[in-house]
Amino acid sequence: MKLTELHIQQAWQHRLYRLDNLTSSDGKLIEVIHPGYLHHDAGPDFFQARIRIDGTLWVGNVEIHHRSSEWYSHGHDKQASYDNVILHVVLEEDRKVFRRTGGEIPCLELVLLSEFTEKLEEWESCKQWLRCDVMAGEIPMLHYHFILQRLAVDRLERKADEMKSLLQWSLNDWRHVFYYLLARSFGFRINSDPMEQLARSIPLTILSKERDGIDRLEALYFGQSGLLPEKSRDPWVSRLISEYQFLKNKYGLIPLDRGIWKFMRTRPTNFPTIRIAQFVSLIAQSTHLLSQTVEKENIQEVVALFDVTPSEYWHTHYQFKGSSTFKKKRLSKTAIYNIIINTIIPFLMVYGEKLNREDWKEKGLHWLQTIPYEKNYITKMWQQRGFKLVHAMDSQALIALHHQYCMRDKCLECDIGHVLLNNLKH
Numbered sequence: 001m002k003l004t005e006l007h008i009q010q011a012w013q014h015r016l017y018r019l020d021n022l023t024s025s026d027g028k029l030i031e032v033i034h035p036g037y038l039h040h041d042a043g044p045d046f047f048q049a050r051i052r053i054d055g056t057l058w059v060g061n062v063e064i065h066h067r068s069s070e071w072y073s074h075g076h077d078k079q080a081s082y083d084n085v086i087l088h089v090v091l092e093e094d095r096k097v098f099r100r101t102g103g104e105i106p107c108l109e110l111v112l113l114s115e116f117t118e119k120l121e122e123w124e125s126c127k128q129w130l131r132c133d134v135m136a137g138e139i140p141m142l143h144y145h146f147i148l149q150r151l152a153v154d155r156l157e158r159k160a161d162e163m164k165s166l167l168q169w170s171l172n173d174w175r176h177v178f179y180y181l182l183a184r185s186f187g188f189r190i191n192s193d194p195m196e197q198l199a200r201s202i203p204l205t206i207l208s209k210e211r212d213g214i215d216r217l218e219a220l221y222f223g224q225s226g227l228l229p230e231k232s233r234d235p236w237v238s239r240l241i242s243e244y245q246f247l248k249n250k251y252g253l254i255p256l257d258r259g260i261w262k263f264m265r266t267r268p269t270n271f272p273t274i275r276i277a278q279f280v281s282l283i284a285q286s287t288h289l290l291s292q293t294v295e296k297e298n299i300q301e302v303v304a305l306f307d308v309t310p311s312e313y314w315h316t317h318y319q320f321k322g323s324s325t326f327k328k329k330r331l332s333k334t335a336i337y338n339i340i341i342n343t344i345i346p347f348l349m350v351y352g353e354k355l356n357r358e359d360w361k362e363k364g365l366h367w368l369q370t371i372p373y374e375k376n377y378i379t380k381m382w383q384q385r386g387f388k389l390v391h392a393m394d395s396q397a398l399i400a401l402h403h404q405y406c407m408r409d410k411c412l413e414c415d416i417g418h419v420l421l422n423n424l425k426h
Contacts, residue, residue: 003091007120008110009045009064010412012089013038014421016116024106025093028054036062043081051087053106060086068107069095115424123411130385131411132420147415148397152368155400159346160353167350178290178347179204185343186279188335191272194260198225198276206251207283214311217280219243222320225276226258229320236313237320268318269329277310278331294348294360299370302344306336337371341392368393378402 022030036049044061183199222228223244309330345364352360373395405414
């Protein structure tokens with residue numbers, strides 16, 4: 001197995017190397033009081049390290065390389081940001097290294113613990129999606145739950161950051177951003193982009209004028225979606241076509257290309273036509289969705305707000321053609337929870353931060369621990385490994401763990417991997 005710079009960084013960070021008789025290449029005694037803090041951006045690998053060299057305490061940066069000559073091949077001898085490097089940590093010194101200002105940098109050749117390299121080889125050779133067995137008693141359960149809670153919060157913050165970017169683009173127009181995000185959530189991943197485009201094509205200024213009835217709103221949304229046929233024998237559809245032609249001329253609307261919508265490999269209940277109809281029903285029942293949603297205290301009140309059923313036509317149709325057995329196309333509880341987890345709660349966190357409403361942020365976290373955990377192929381795989389899920393914070397954490405680390409082979413950057421590596425020293 002070929003050791004990379006990341007492996008050496010982890011060995012340095014977790015002290016997974018021989019600690020006895022540490023000396024620099026020129027024979028000076030070295031004591032690592034603190035390895036420093038790993039830095040992921042441009043500049044030295046570790047900041048604020050505390051190293052005693054020949055009895056003198058140095059505070060500064062540490063740079064990691066496989067061979068010392070990489071200092072020059074990476075151009076650090078010409079970069080001012082590396083002037084404060086107090087120690088060069090390598091596996092092999094093949095060249096003396098000097099700062100841009102001329103002073104020689106002490107060099108430490110690490111001798112990695114065999115347990116560490118064996119664990120790396122074990123992870124490297126493993127072909128399973130989960131390379132570590134965290135339920136084998138190697139990690140205390142309390143520590144395990146702390147890691148998952150942090151992963152869930154990190155995932156929530158990443159979603160919130162995406163919303164902040166949208167807010168900057170919209171000049172902090174909260175109502176429109178909430179409207180766009182809500183529409184996007186009704187696309188349920190496969191049609192999320194088209195749903196957001198649809199909402200952007202119908203600004204709230206138009207909606208405020210066209211709330212007279214469900215038929216007017218369905219004509220507006222289905223007409224703009226490009227999915228409304230040009231003609232139909234069905235009285236309801238014909239009415240929508242006529243209504244949309246009026247609205248299109250009134251506001252100078254340009255419909256979307258119907259080709260952007262995905263029906264293939266999608267269950268009929270998740271067809272974009274059904275999701276648009278459900279979204280229209282939600283818009284029709286409330287003129288103040290943003291304030292109504294964020295001011296709810298009980299999660300069941302939010303669920304009730306989104307418990308919508310489209311117009312009668314859709315109980316016997318999935319598209320604007322043919323017909324089907326009668327079935328109410330109400331938004332399922334699972335779908336509502338999905339919208340709350342991925343849109344409402346992250347938005348509540350951002351909104352609460354902007355308005356200094358800590359209670360809203362705490363409410364969002366509380367809701368996440370109240371909603372049942374998500375049931376999908378990822379959570380099923382974790383359950384098969386012995387994980388017990390209780391609420392949505394658990395499932396969000398395990399989804400984050402799966403996507404960010406397990407599937408990207410980033411064991412060395414994972415908190416669970418860090419705990420397992422630290423255990424090698426005991």
